[in-house]
Amino acid sequence: MSGVLKLGELHGSLADPLLDAMTFLNEVTGRYPEAISFAPGRPYEEFFDPADIPGHLETYLRHLREEKGLTESQVRQEVFQYGRTKGIIAPLIARALAADEGITADPEALVVTVGAQEGMLLVLRALCAGPDDVLLVSSPCYVGVTGAARLLDLTVRPVPEAGPDGGLDPDALADAVRELRAAGKRPRACYVVPDFANPSGASMDERARRRLLDVAESTGILLIEDNPYGFFGRTGPARPTLKALDGDRRNVVYLGSFAKTCFPGARVGYLLADQQVVDEDGRSGLLADELAKLKSMTTVNTSALAQAVIGGMLLAGGLRLREANEPARQFYARNMDTLLTELENAFRSVPGVSWNSPEGGFFAVVTVPFRADARALDVCARTYGVLWTPMDGFHPGGGGERQLRLSCSYLTPEQIAEGVRRLARFVTERTAGQN
Amino acid sequence: MSGVLKLGELHGSLADPLLDAMTFLNEVTGRYPEAISFAPGRPYEEFFDPADIPGHLETYLRHLREEKGLTESQVRQEVFQYGRTKGIIAPLIARALAADEGITADPEALVVTVGAQEGMLLVLRALCAGPDDVLLVSSPCYVGVTGAARLLDLTVRPVPEAGPDGGLDPDALADAVRELRAAGKRPRACYVVPDFANPSGASMDERARRRLLDVAESTGILLIEDNPYGFFGRTGPARPTLKALDGDRRNVVYLGSFAKTCFPGARVGYLLADQQVVDEDGRSGLLADELAKLKSMTTVNTSALAQAVIGGMLLAGGLRLREANEPARQFYARNMDTLLTELENAFRSVPGVSWNSPEGGFFAVVTVPFRADARALDVCARTYGVLWTPMDGFHPGGGGERQLRLSCSYLTPEQIAEGVRRLARFVTERTAGQN
Known part of the structure; x- marks a missing residue:
């Protein structure tokens, strides 16, 4: 039939x-x-007004014309055509990351993605190559990560959080890496949301963050830091992200999203992957470029139109989102x-x-x-x-x-x-x- | 290090x-x-004008307010929030498919995707489950398909085109299926661009299309029909798509794209998957719903903003794109x-x-x-x-x-x-x- x-x-x-x-x-x-x-x-939607969209788009187009000196033909190409796989607003995102998080990001190490979800898929695909490779995840864990791992047939190993408010336990990660290696497995990376995690709401204090980075450094495990909620602290100043604390050690791939800080309907996120990838002949490039190769096989580009509207919102906020x-x-x-x-x-x-x-x-x-x-x-x-x-x-x-x-x-x-x-x-x- | x-x-x-x-x-x-x-x-870009975007968006918002009777709060939710994984403009796409291609599509069998590329990735992932599964592709073949197959570690078997202008050879497909089955493999689907293929430019005549559909029916192989260029015939009337010729036999999953008919920077495409999927208990649902489950692990949604602009363009063209x-x-x-x-x-x-x-x-x-x-x-x-x-x-x-x-x-x-x-x-x- x-x-x-x-x-x-x-x-x-x-x-x-x-x-x-x-x-x-x-x-x-x-x-x-x-x-x-x-x-x-979901974010509360009374903060959004459809009438604002043309204004944000116009702000971005004006930026292209006046600050970047593009001709009308080039502006048309930027917003309407197939564009760079890594995206068109990476320089704006880099400036916002510096202002909001104190993260120094080379725009070439950024890939603009269709939400953080695509970023996860790309990072998981690049890092996990064979049946012995294992992805570690804080547990409980956002289903988008375990789902992406399932789609790629990856093995997932949960690492418990430290109590109801404590976030991922760095020593439990160290133990898990040791056990996996003893069993002949190849632990590759650990997914973690240090601030106000989904689903637990738990956060890691600064001491745990530093300890986690030391575990990553000593075991050679990459940390995949996902930060959708970091701006929304209830009390006190924001804690530094793992990426900011890590400095130039490059143990962290950082996933960002504009779903909660701008609006979900744009479906614009990004990843920062400044690790070096070295081939057999010793030539090296950025992990971001490898991830962009994979992106050309998932979605080709992130909508330039959606990027332009988010770019306009970033510009309207003075290239910082926390205050906005x-x-x-x-x-x-x-x-x-x-x-x-x-x-x-x-x-x-x-x-x-x-x-x-x-x-x-x-x-x-x-x-x-x-x-x-x-x-x-x-x-x-x-x-x-x-x-x-x-x-x-x-x-x-x-x-x-x-x-x-x-x-x-x-x-x-x-x-x-x-x-x-x-x-x-x-x-x-x-x-x-x-x- | x-x-x-x-x-x-x-x-x-x-x-x-x-x-x-x-x-x-x-x-x-x-x-x-x-x-x-x-x-x-790439499409020629002098057909696009950035100044038209707010108008298209407004056309879609007016459609929501006046034709669908949505309140301002509901309009805001539709364009700004996370939305249905299957997308928001499926009913408009179904009407355009009927007018332009004579394809009768249940909107519930459509999934709006981030370009046809994401559609391919989803279909390939759903159909190819294990190491014996094989994807057949017309050869020469668009690299987006072979690339997506590589990303998922799938086995690809090329099927030659019939001469420089002939398109995929149906008898070569029948032979390939037979050989694969004799070798203990499980051929699952065949990717084909019947009109003005990328890269060969070749097209299948109507007789070859009907023969290809008969091969699909008799062998149980799904056809994945990709149609990015079908509107752009040089001479004579357009040939019917495989999907239109197939009627209600449902041997064809159809991939569509607005990249060439509207503009690439929206990154909006769709798939039509009206096949039934039956579970062990005999319950059945649409393949589109299974593909939407996978999409929730790749990109969650296609940008509602980009969908709204494409929706506005569809409405502006009287829900037919061929004339426009x-x-x-x-x-x-x-x-x-x-x-x-x-x-x-x-x-x-x-x-x-x-x-x-x-x-x-x-x-x-x-x-x-x-x-x-x-x-x-x-x-x-x-x-x-x-x-x-x-x-x-x-x-x-x-x-x-x-x-x-x-x-x-x-x-x-x-x-x-x-x-x-x-x-x-x-x-x-x-x-x-x-x-």
Whole structure:
């Protein structure tokens, strides 16, 4: 019979429970549009106005004409044609990285990607070449990384975080590298979100960051630092990124995204890969150039139109994004404060329920005395009108079965308060066996 | 030593001669900016004006507000947020496909991709699951396909075209499938560009198309039809696409691109995958939904901003693109006429030189009596001021060593005439051993 394929004959990732779980979660979210949703890790969208887009585009075009001296024909080519695989706004991104993060980036070491997701895929593909190669990931871990690894048939080894608020444990990484090598494996890199991680909300303190960099230096493992939420600290000054702390040791490939600091609909991110790659004849080049070769086989270019609009936003903000994001930071900080206060109010005297206290970002994790799986979510959405994300899907090595992730980025403080009240009813009644 | 990686320890695709050759070609092109270039397969860019972009965006936003009845908040969400993995303009694309190609497409069977390149990557990944799986490709073949296969470590088997103007040979495909199965392999799909192929310029006549569909039906091989140039016929009415001819047999996954019909800088393409996928329990869904799962691991979404601008262009053209592209078709047809006339003038009495006569598109192929490799190209560019593309890189199984590809899409008729005169001097003197 033509036009019919068997799932079992397609690539194994498509039958992976991880992808099925994500599909199910999307379905559940779509099925209860009226519920208060702590599920999606989306930025709050009232900061955006479609009417601003032509202005940002015009700002970038003016920059091309007036500062770079391009002719109209060259401007047309820049925005409309196939362009450099590495992208067109790398020099602007390099200046923003210097101003915002104190990271010194050669624009030639940057590749503009279709979101950080494409950046991950490219880095994983370049580094993991054969069946003995292993990707280490902080656990719990963003599913985009474990999913990209699955698509490429890579082996993933989870490395635990240090407690509910501590972020990746550097000594656990050192142990994992040692064990893998003893077993004849080739650990290649470790994926980590040091600031306000997705899904745990945990952050690494500066001492742990320095220790992690030392582990990378001594073991020769690259760190893949993903930093989507770094601007959104709740309290105190921002901690330095791993990339900034590492200086010119080049143990870190840095993944950036404009999804939360500009807007997701542009789908513009970037990677900074300033490592040297040496061939058999001793010739050397940048890892970024190798990653660009791979990008020519995934998406060819990142939309020049989308890059131009992001470029205009960068220029409008004086080539620094942190200040432009201060209203967003305050909004998210207030939301996280509200979430933690409401959790305290609702659960302080409920036995068996605990939660962490993220220093910023979009996510917090609640531990409950029952299995918080997709079925529990369905009951909670239908009967109590509140949505969240089960944590088990974020644990590539198992775990998180009694935990749920709450995202507070996409709601108002009033919705957060009401959502936690609904969640409290669900948790209390489920603990008592009433639903 | 930290920050230094060995090329030999990175993924094998990065040391592949194919990718090195592409890098070299880009370098050569960049090194001789004043040369007349028959190298890049780019659309002519005088059809685009940056000033039109805000208007196209506004057209799409008005469509959302007035025709779909969305509130301002919903409009903001559509253009700025993370959206459906399958994309937001699928219904508009389905209507254009019906008007332009007579293809009946369920919008749910469409996935909007970051160019056709991402579409290829997704289809190849879904279909090729293990080491025995083989992708068949028409040969010579677009490097984007063989490159994507390399990135995924897939086995590729070339299937020859039927002569210089004939396109993929259906009987050669039937033979290849039989041989592969006899050798215990699992041939899965065949990539083909039936209209004005890149790089050969060849086209399949309607009889060959019907025969190819019958081979697909009888062998159970999916056809991956890529159609970037179909609007740009030089003479006569357009031939029906494989997808249109196939009707509801669903032997064809169709890849579309707006790079040549709208503009490349949007990076918006799509795939139509209406095949059924059945799991072990007998539940079935669309192949498009499986491909969307994979897309969530490559790029998450195609830029909603870029989709909105393309959506506006589709709406502005009355949801048909063929008519809107009539000026472009005439321009490219005149260029191909000019190229073929000038080749006749220059080479008619030169022994050992021949060329084909494409019925449309961007490309023609010239056969010369010497090795037309990257070194010859370098000499030709430096001394004669004209650039072209060696054909050997397009032959995954070897071949094309004495052929060069000429692209006429990106030049004026005057440049084409002068370029062919320069090429004739190079070919004549090289044949005589004078350079």
